[in-house]
Amino acid sequence: MTSLILNGEQWTTAVNPTTRLSAALRESGGALDVKEGCLTGHCGACTILLDGQPVKSCLLVSGQAEGRSVISLKGLSTDPVATYLQESFSRAGAVQCGFCTPGMIIVATALVKASEVPLSRDDIRAGLVGNLCRCTGYHKIVTAVEEASYVHES
Amino acid sequence: MPEVGRNLPRKDGVAKISGKEPYSHDIHLPNMLYAAVYRSPLAHVRIRYVDTSGAQALGAICLTPQEVPDVIYNERIVSIPTKTYKDRRVLPTVARHVGEAIVGVAAETEELAIRALSSLRIDFEPLPSVLNAEEALKPESPKLYDRIWLGEKPIEMTGNIACERHITEGDPEAGFREADFVVERRYTTPRKYHGQMETKAAVCQPLPNGGINVWATVQSVHNVRQVLGQIYGIPLSKVNVKKLSIGGSFGSSIQMNSIIPICVGLALKSGRPVKLISPREDDMYDHSHYQTEMVLKVGVKQDGTFTAAKMNVIADIGAHHIQADALLGVMAGWLASLYKWKNFQFDGQAVYTNKVPGCALQGFGNPLVNFAVEQHMDIIAEMLGRDPVDLRLQNYIGEGDVFWGQGPSIKSIIESCGVEEILREGSTRIGWNQRREPHEKSGRYRRGIGVARGFHTSGTAGPKPGDVIDFSSATIKVNEDGTVDILTPVIDHGGGTGEAIVKIVADTLHVPYTMVELSDVDARTTGYDVATHATRGVYCGGGAAAHVAEEVRTQILAMAGRILDEEPSGLALDLTAERGTHVYVQSDPNRFVSLKDIAKTAQIKSWGTMAATGSYRQSSAPPCFMGHFVEVEVDTETGEVRVVRAILLSDAGTVVNPDLLAGQLIGAFARGIGFALQEHTQTLPSGTLNHGGWLTDYRMGTSCDVPPPDAMDVYFAHTYESTGPFGAKGVAEAALSSVWSAVANAIYNAVGVRVYDLPITPEVLLEALSAPQLIEA
Amino acid sequence: MARYQRPETLRQALTQLHDNPNETVVMAGGTTIVPFLQPNDDETVLLDIGRIGELKNLICESEIIIGSAVTLKEFLTYARKQENPVLGALYEVASHIADPTIRGQATVGGNVARGGELATILLALDAEIIVESLDGGSRRIHLKDLLLDPGVTALGHPDDLLIAIVVHNQKYDYIHYDKFTKSHLASIPLASVAVAACDRDIRVALGSHRLFPERLSLVERRLVERDLTVPTGWGQLGGLVDAEVFALTDDSYHNHIIHVLLERALMGPPSEVNGQ
Ligand SMILES: Cc1cc2nc3c(=O)[nH]c(=O)nc-3n(C[C@H](O)[C@H](O)[C@H](O)COP(=O)(O)OP(=O)(O)OC[C@H]3O[C@@H](n4cnc5c(N)ncnc54)[C@H](O)[C@@H]3O)c2cc1C
């Protein structure tokens, strides 16, 4: 049994506490917006917010999230930064196949919020380094985050 | 204002940015089992016996080689049946590469399925293996197959040559005699991994009537449907394959991926829905890009004209023949269609080895040939003391010339050509005139500028049917409120094919983009489309949609004629802000009826639905051209190469989705520099890959590896292809065609050392830098 | 499947380790453990030490003490505020380990225990570690005595837990860390070199993707007389470095890179960009 707060709601799952968190979220928690691309921590598709911090949910077992807040992209539907990022991703053409997108937006949301000044392109590139995108070459993703960061700080 | 050419939000954009777009990974059916696959630990083994009792004791359902239909098939349908080689079964009795699937198991949970795998007992008989093409060609070498099939015809194998192609035009020998210089070099390209973010997955639901529903990672719903029907002997009317978004592919699902029929077999056996997701490691053992060795010989006159070209190719295709015959044909075509060689010879052999099967990767052999030819162009230019851009301009195949990129059976006359614009614009933007020679540079860090140009075909169609199947289909209907539904089988890899088709239909029917939607479809509700490959999505898929939309337009005018009591020939369809989409009387524009009213009236009066279904084959396969100008910085101390600037120039005809086109060019460039500088899948002597599933050595570019946004510049040539929908051609694969050639040429310009083997890793470059240099030519 | 335990206190953790030393796998962040969990492994007990308050210390006095369960991100947040040169050097290293999300989960202790990049710089700083077990009690060990073999956590007792890392808060004349990775895709670098010098005391440590980091004692002895802030001829050192490094790896490129990193570390910044 593992209990945690999933997207703001108390959630208890019967999965073994050593089941990787991403699998628990997808299979039992219905959080299909958490993608799994590698299960080794390299791609970032499975990124979630754990107590507000971005982490790769394939690198955690469910027990590690016990009693903590887990937020997937769905849980950010009213978050102003995430919502703005979603729009800027869409406007900038930062979405191709879209498989990396949920993880990217989660990381970008945390990145934008953590900074008190508008992020530079280099800051953004460094901030996204743990999230692979094979389609876009990152350029338009960086532009989208830059725009959101600028709007957030001003 | 037309919708074609505008930047508009993706149709699947909201779903994708909110994580709600379903991929095959996300399909979940009640009462579903989870499957896993046991893969061969050895490069070549006969499977004598599989003991599944342990797995069954855990409640797992197992599918063994003995239980699958004894049907030999090719997992990719593209060539006509008599040109299709066949060598594989769903599960083999002889596994021919490490990682080849041998047994499938399905159980209540993923965990139980993996437990079941480890309780299988398999009796193997190890067979000798051969891991490189050169070895495989030796007579004494172990053979992978005793027999394969070409169509219905058996071929008894005497060695490991899967197929050969020999294509000659003119008199190459005479051409070489005429030449003032003959330049010959050997180039190699390695095995590479597609690295699509979504690993292959399938969900299969068996139906009470004996049929199946399949959700899987595919580039063509129809091909997968047909191959599954053939294997399991199910009529196609009972095989349905759903169209879904895919998490990238880059060619890796051009064939039906090996897990799909395993998943189906497990579902049929268990009578329950089954889901099978490839872990990343399995995915790396499922597909790879062909490894090639190319020897290119070119004869040239002092004035820079060519007299002959000859290329010898040995393609290491791995353990299965996924259309290597087509590969050799197009490699010949790419070569023949780049420059005016006058006389031409191509000799290619595709060779089986005990490695992961090779398949297409963005460009299907085109970037490989380009790597040889575009380096050759620079070598020749230097030898003749010519500017590399000028030499290209002198010899390129362009407007009015014959293009046969897709092989000798698919020829078209080039009608639109942006090569000159690309080369001139690129030269200006990169500052080509300021380029200095390698010997003028010194110091630890050295910069160099390089150019390469390439192309790809837009589809594989043409006036006459060739060896390759190419047509597409669409169904378009006008709903009762004047909105429009499109049912297209064309899969969007993410590049925006779907949006392009919507724009094309919207503009044909003068309906706003926002009022046209792509329906959820499957193989059952759509006509045939061969696949989203060969850069044919917009040109062929969009072409078919435009064609069908024309029919709908005729119906709209006819219905409007009944309402307005006018001959349809006197009516016109238009879109304005005040009236929306409407039909008006040409002689009296004040008389009009809106599309909404036409559709509603047609319903109320029981006239019927304005809709059409059709198929269409394009009459040409026009090249979309590409150019890359790249500046690199080489660290001569470590051998590292950094791309510091790049100009990406494309000629896609009319640009349908500007932002997505730019995205395609940049994305392909990012992958291209990865392939140029670091990516390759090496097979160890044991037959295993050296990077068992990512943790260690397969390095794909991150946001910090690609050049920063400010360092990249994108340019679209101004051309119009009258055979394409609204003047459009393709672009997708072209975008990769010349990336690594340009990088290699730039490295040469920086340090005066040419590397003929990809990837140009720091180790390789450092070794080349310290080796005594052979004098060019 | 593996079992899971998350003790609240150090004592509970030590007791579990003591009672089941063979089955228990200490999990701090878990970044190197979770990907390798096998569903059919029913023996292992994962001992999640991630929430034990006693392992979360961060102290900067005459000694700098970093609790083993402090995440890299927590460490970075702390170190940035301190304006301490030793912490500053550690900050530089930690801020380039893996990627930002992994740094939010990976711990300092986990990195040191598996010979990660922090271990390399900490070796050069001659750090000590505090280990504790129920039988052995709490002890201090020099880090260089801990890192024995690749893959082997050479803690003194099988049930030893790494409690904290201790670094002397002293003044250094020179601290340098440099690494070589083939791409930014998060992974252990091909090679990394750390140098710390204070008066006559010069320590050089070498890390790599294949080996546990180690001190290059031959090189160190030779360097004792040298002022590292002044570039000197590499020639006299080169042969010596080779002798010591060639013993570590037989891959010639790897060797070359180590050479380059050492040269940079011991001879000052590289020359400028040249050529167009
Ligand atoms: C994608 C990826 C990228 C990475 N990139 C880098 C990199 O760039 N540089 C780098 O150095 N490392 C890298 N690593 C390795 C690793 O993540 C880090 O070294 C990390 O700091 C390990 O910390 P952890 O808390 O996750 O350790 P864990 O995985 O929890 O543990 C690591 C090992 O140490 C043992 N252990 C942990 N804590 C203790 C303790 N208190 N007492 C006794 N034993 C203990 C564990 O039993 C285990 O054997 C990477 C890993 C991944 C997955």
Ligand code: FES
């Ligand atoms: S699935 Fe977690 S990082 Fe790739």
Ligand code: FES
């Ligand atoms: S959009 Fe396909 S991986 Fe990023």
